[in-house]
Amino acid sequence: MYVLIVGAGQVGQMIAANLADTHDVAVVERDPELADEITYTYDVLSVQGDGTELETLRDAGLERADLVVACTDSDETNIVVCGTAKTASETFTIARVRRRTLLNTWEGSRGAFGVDFMVCTDLLVAQTIFRISGFPRAxxxxxxxxxxxxxxxxxxxxxxxxxGKRVEEADRYDSMTFAAVFREEQLIVARGDTEFRADDRIVVIGSPHSVKEFAMAMVPDTTSSTDDVVIVGGSEIGFQAAREFEAHGFEPRLIERDQERAREMAEALPDTFVMQSDATDTDFLTREHIDEADIVVAALDSDEKNLLVSLLAQRVGVDRTVAIIENTEYTDLFEAVGIDVAINPREETAEEIVRFTRTDQTEKIAMLEHDRAEVIEVELDDDSALVGREIAESMEGLPDCVVIGAISRGGDLVTPRGTTVPRAGDHVVLFVDATVLDEVSAAL
Structure with missing residues (x-):
């Protein structure tokens, strides 16, 4: 596949890094220094120029592009890039936007603006925050x-x-599979005799009920409640996160320092209690019983502010903190000082876009540990190496670092065992080490 990426910021570079080894990639970037940097960093074609101009896109190989990804920091520019590409080709176009209003407009008329698929970063992040909130230590x-x-x-x-327990001792969930363990720089495929250690990160795949039950067993004294959610910051991500919680029946609290923005939030979020104040004021946090919150989400306009708010929330006694970080280099720092979850909007966006470069059978992907491994959903066809044979037999032909986590068959969940025989049309969810992803994808 020939992929043309417009914008060499963090999202563009993440996509280029993921695809450079397996696809032909070209990157268009206005900034000459960034254009030079990406040439030396990745094995891609770099074109310095304006991606909204047809000649620049042609210089980057528009005529043979299978996919054009517009991921600059400007919503309008990304839409224009896609429209321009469509004037001279039939390539599939993807536009990254931050404003949900643009997504709503596009969804009302798919294909509008010359955009075949639109990724709304802030909405993706809000959905991620909501999913994580219901699972302790996730x-x-x-x-x-x-x-x-x-x-x-x-x-x-x-x-x-x-x-100190082994997988075989912990595996008491009928519809859940232990997939892998990340231990420092190691990736360990979970076997029956794999022993868990403190600070391990483990990956499980299964039914929502079993995964939730396992999450509660990991931290017995923790309640499953996320009834009291506090969002700090009336940024677009903070706003979308509040909407996401409202949509699922929650009544979150939102703290915004700016009076006018707080008023806007209060009017737009009928089920959210909006407080106009400074979240770095510990007296305010104590007075408003923020310490009783089940989770605090820091969604301010800078990484430094989000780190400070998260640390203050922990100091007053909040059990769980989630912080938004724009700079990927801060991820390890946030986790090192005890922030429970750090979410990078650019990583979320790159993950959503990369799935379009996979096989036609790939329905969804999730990148883990900065793409050291992936969980993928694949629809099996008659030619798949898994179809018609017991899993124990078919897995012998695949690398050791592959785990079949779950199978969806006609809307029913099938928990895979060695004797399970996958069928054509099954949706299989697998854990795969990123180093063997291409080999596995070809076999499936």
Missing amino acids: QDVETFAGGLVRMAEFEIGPESPLV
Whole structure:
């Protein structure tokens, strides 16, 4: 596949890095320094110029492009890039936007603006925040097979009863599979004799009920309630997060410092209690009983502010904090100082876009640990190496670092066992080490 990316910011670079080894990639970037940098960093064609101009796109190979991805930091520019590409080609176009109003307009008329698919970053992040909120200690939660399957990544704390146990001892869930363990720089495929250690990150795949039950067992003294949600910051992400919680029947609290923005939020969010104040004021946090919140989401306009608010929330006694970070280099720092979950909007966007470069059978992907591994949903056809044979037999021809986590068959969940025989039309959710992803995709 020939992929033309317009915009060499963090999203563009993440997509280029993911695709450079397996696809032909060209990147268009206005900034000459960034254009040079991406040439030396990745094995891609770099074209310095304006992606809204047809000649620039042609210089980058528009005529043979299978996919054009417009991911600059400007919504309007991205839409114009897609429209321009459509004037001279039939390539599939993807536009990254931050404003949900643009997404709503596009959804009212699919294909509008010359955009075949639109990714709304702020909405993606809001949905991620909501998914993670319901699972104690979850670092990541994704939904597969139309909601039938959950994938979750958890961190094992030193107080967890899992510490010192083997997978075979912990595996008491009928509809859940232990997929893998991340231990420092190691990726360990979960086997029966794999022993859990403090600070391990484990990946499980299964029914929503079983994954939730497992999450509660990991931290026995933690309630499953997320009734009291506090969102700090009336940014677009903060606003969308509040809307997402409202849509699921919650009544979150939102703190916004700017009086005018707070008024706007109060008018637009009927089921959200909006407080106009400074969330770094510890007296205010104490007075408003923020310490009683089940989760605090820091969604301010800078990484530094989000870090400060998260630390203050922990100081007053909040059990769980989620912080938005724009700079990917801060991820390890946030986690090192004890922030429970750090969400990068650019990573969420890149993940959503990359799935369009996979096989036609790939329905969804989730990248883990900065793309060290992926969980993918694949619809099997008659030619798949898995179809018509027991899993124990068919897996012998695949790399060891592959785990079949769940199977959706006609809307029913099938928990895979060695004797299970996958069929054509099944939706299979697999954990795959990123280094063997191409080999596995070809076999499936």
